[in-house]
Amino acid sequence: MIKVLLVDDERLALEYLENIISWEYYGFQLIGVTTDSEQALQLYKKYKPELVISDVKMPGMNGLELVNEIRDYGGKSHILFLSAYKNFDYVKQAIRLDIDDYLLKSDLQEETFLKKILNLKEEIDKEKAKSQYTTGIIMEELFNKNTPEEHYKLILDENDYIRIHKKYFYIILAQKIPPRFLDKYFGQSGLPAPSFEFEFSNACHSFQEDSQIQTAAIVAINKNEYLAVLNVDSSMISQMDVTEKLYEFSRRIFSKMNQEQEHQFDIYYYNKKMSLRQFGRFYHENKNQLSQRYLKKRAQIMEFNEFKNNEQQMKEPKSITSEEIYQMIKQKKKENIEQCMQIIKKAVTEESYFSYLWYIKNMFEAISFFEGALSGAKSGRKFSLIENSALYDFRNPNDLVDFITFKLEEIWYIISESETIAYSSVISSAIRCIREKYCDPQLTSAVVAGNINISTSWLSTKFKEEVGIGVSDFINNVRIEHAKKMLDEKDYMVYEVSEQVGFTSSQYFSKIFKDFVGVTPNRYRKNHMDKEGLLHETEK
Known part of the structure; x- marks a missing residue:
């Protein structure tokens, strides 16, 4: 609907104008009908109508002065002037004020009037549509x-x-x-x-x-x-x-x-x-x-040219999966892993994108299986993929290779403390599910079991047997590790961290965080900031 303001100091003329057509039927909404030009200006500022229809000669502030005030206010509304008589000076001033049309009251018949305002409506509709686009x-x-x-x-x-x-x-x-x-x-x-x-x-x-x-x-x-x-x-x-x-x-x-x-x-x-x-x-x-x-x-x-995919190049790398790499890492088959790393390094040197992406993605997937699932029997050190990642520029492919190498050594070091880690494919699938869905507040052992098509009771028993902790504790452990990363970045409120890692309340999150980390989220952040400050002082 196009908003319209009607202004005329003669009440009979105003009533005629108000009833000359069915305004709503033609897509107009009368937001104000007034004989007072001062009140008209206030109505304009309040409702910002797209069309103002006003008498020119009025006591107090006349139509030209009203439009001048509207223009000074920044209003770009369309204006239709009405007048009881011809006056060339009025017309000249109207042109200066960018008035759309000028209609004598003696010509104010339904057909003539309707034609004029429908033409204006078409212009306004065009402008409104265009204003949505540049x-x-x-x-x-x-x-x-x-x-x-x-x-x-x-x-x-x-x-x-x-x-x-x-x-x-x-x-x-x-x-x-x-x-x-x-x-x-x-x-x-x-x-x-x-x-x-x-x-x-x-x-x-x-x-x-x-x-x-x-x-x-x-x-x-x-x-x-x-x-x-x-x-x-x-x-x-x-x-x-x-x-x-x-x-x-x-x-x-x-x-x-x-x-x-x-x-x-x-x-x-x-x-x-x-x-x-x-x-x-x-x-x-x-x-x-x-x-x-x-x-x-x-x-x-x-x-930038037409990109021709090398089908052989796309097929060739798909000779290994993340599960196979995971088993190689877990069994410490370092020669096999080194062969994979050599393929990645060669792909970087030769800028072989498909080979690089296939191996690097599967390598990360395999390494991430250990997230929250691997801890040293002696040191209690838990493997975290995120830890120390900020030291590497992942825009640089060589840095990415160095990071993977570092994480592989870290995994093997932790495994060397206890050779008891050997998860079955079912438990590996459960761990993968948790790692992917940890931010869902509805994630429970029953949901995990449903995702991998086994019973909740069997998963709980088998998970505790192989991993050493219950499914719920493992879920919370993964959530807390991600929460620590977010808190390290200093840009999140505690309740934001709580929501983004899957907790339904910040109070419960703080309790679980303290149980796992030993301090509250706010204390953890303060300790981290203090360490950074000390590091910066040392570097000076």
Whole structure:
């Protein structure tokens, strides 16, 4: 519904105006009908109507003065003036105040009036629809959702509609990040990922003048990737010249974006002209090549091309599973594990993405089986995948290899204290289920048993026999280890930690935390901060 304010100092004229049409039937809502222009201004500020219909000549504040107040207030409402007589001076002032139309009261017939306000309604509906979009947002939808351009025909004016049909060139800014599968084990910080869209946009615009390149839009592909939609006048130059211009423009953006944080962003440029919607399809069909940046030791500028998957390369690595690696680690078959590590290192050197990803994912899965399930018989030391992870830069594939090597040695050291760890496949499945679902407050031994298709009583007996503690204690142990990691980051309130690791109340969480750790969550955080402060003092 479009909100309408009616203003006329003559009560009979106002009543006529109020009843001249069925307002609601045509999609209007009368939010105010008043003979007082001062009251009209207050109604305007309170309800912010999209259309004001007002008499021009009124005692006190006249119609022109009322509209002037509305404009000073920042109101951009449409205005229809009514007047009992023609006055050219009024018309000139009305034009200055951006009035939509001017109607003589002598011409105020239902048909004439209805035609005018329905024309205004069409304009208002268009503006309201368009206000929900900027051209950039529309381009983002064209790119990500493959929405037909015709969908926006009634929303955009002619020039903007032409813009979304045009053919462009493109560059992609891709932030260097750790492989995404690691989120499963280390989670997110809880803080929103920093956006570099503003910096990227500024860089593009700052270099466009002397590059003969214009930035049509910046599109957020996801939280780590951004797309610059570029106009390059290619009518007078060769394809080779276009490629050189795009590369040079990309090089300057690359330098600007990486000057403060070394090796943080890759740039991909696409040197063939196509519409944004076409490029969106092309990107989604070929985006796997961006994942190969996980194996790049340094940020680079690369051409974005059609990505041809090597089927043999994709099939070849699938010769080992996480369960097999887990058994190798548990049985301390170090030669077999070393062979796996050599394959990973070779994949890093040769930038063989599929082989690397297959082995590295299964290696992490296998190592994570020991989380919360392995403790030294003598030292009581519990294996934690998260512990010391902050010392490694997981954006660097070599650091990731070093971390895995470190964790393998840690597991073997703890196992050497007690060779009694040898979980059956059923208990291994139960542990895996707990590790994946620990943040669900409904997780119980019955839920775990149901997930692996065995009875609750049998699981409880078998779990206690093999692991040494009950299922509930094991669930709490996994939750507390994750809670410690969150508290170490200092950005969470205790109740937030409690909720995110699966406890239904912060009081119960604090009790269990103290039972397992020996101190309350707040004391644990304070102790951690004190240690960090001491470490920093020592480093000075």
